[in-house]
Amino acid sequence: MLKLAELNSAGAAQTFAAYCLSCQWPVSVVVLAADRAELYAEEAVAALVQLELSAFIEQPNDPKYSSAAWAHNQPAASTASLGLAPVWQRMRSMAGVWTQTVALLCVLVFVAQQIWPGVVYNQLKFFNPWQFQDDWLSWRWLTPALLHFGVAHLMFNLLAWWLFAGRIEIHLGTRVLLVLSLAAAVISNTAQFLLHNDQFGGLSGVAYAVMGFAWCYGWRFQSPHLRLNHADIGVALLFLVLGFADLLWVNTANWAHLAGLLTGIGLALLQKRPAASAQSV
Incomplete structure (x- = not known):
């Protein structure tokens, strides 16, 4: 918008x-x-x-x-308003085209993983060590962010993405979110590969990036619609620390999370706030 x-x-x-x-x-x-x-x-x-x-x-x-x-x-007279349509309309108002596109891609890839698990994973995972030199100009820099390994994994990442990426796209524009998300995917995927291994997937590195961007941007410019409260960032940082300490109940791509968070903060430090002028009514 x-x-x-x-x-x-x-x-x-x-x-x-x-x-x-x-x-x-x-x-x-x-x-x-x-x-x-x-x-x-x-x-x-x-x-x-x-x-x-x-x-x-x-x-x-x-x-x-x-x-x-x-x-x-x-109140609407039609009983249809009691269904999911108003909820979906409200959700759509919180997100722009790119936010919705990425979420849809993640869902479609997850469905495909349930049908052809090995094929989809091998096509979208990051480079194997021997592929890195021979096939470096590839979609594999980005596509691990679309892979998810369970419903909870998918829903948690999409919730964080929708909430924070949606705010960024609505208030700063699609171009800002597009650059942020693509940069975060490449950097977080590469960091996880170089510092751990190639067995990973998920949107969480990008989700940490949009959260870090919103946190830093809101702090710099005192933006009320991008400012994170203490609970949001506190939970994110706690999850990151527990992941590195290996105290979580699931395996996490810790280096991707950290790299994504730092990418978001770094790009927020370079971002300029668009000028706004008030109109009287």
Whole structure:
């Protein structure tokens, strides 16, 4: 999603978003305070939303906006709203295209692993020691991040990825997340191979990278939507320490985790915060 504007009224931003949703325009609002909210829209409808926003700023009391907001806040009459559709819509609003694409790839690869376990693993695993010199220009730098060895392994990594990568993509853009995730996959996979062996897989190195990026970026710029609380980073660091101490109940790619975390922090230190300008309503 693209950030379109920062409004000086959270209520006005939510009213405008409700109208956009009634027009089938995918938008979302991040409320930072009662007098500050950020408006985001999908790139495909950004021009339409921007044009309508200009009209809204000129005439915020137009009945069409208040009517849409009232309708948006009413309980849906259809029983279909009691199912999983609202949950999925909420989840999609937390993640951009690249976040969803990586998650889908992980799920598809996991399904394929259940059908052709040996074939999929051998095609996507990191280089064998004898392959490293002969086949260095390969997808194997990246694809170990798509391999998972159990439902719990997959779900834990996807949860961390969705929560933290989604924030980064929504607030900083797809390009930032794309560069971060690809760099983290290559660096964390290589570190695990060089410092341990080639028998590993999982998105956890990349998940540590997006977590480290959000942690450092939020600390540098005091960004409320990317700042991690103490519990989040505390659990991540504790898991990392316990992994190196071999006190966990599962085998973990500890060097991939550490390399991913450091990659995320390093890229966050190089990142510039995009300028934002508030618009009055």
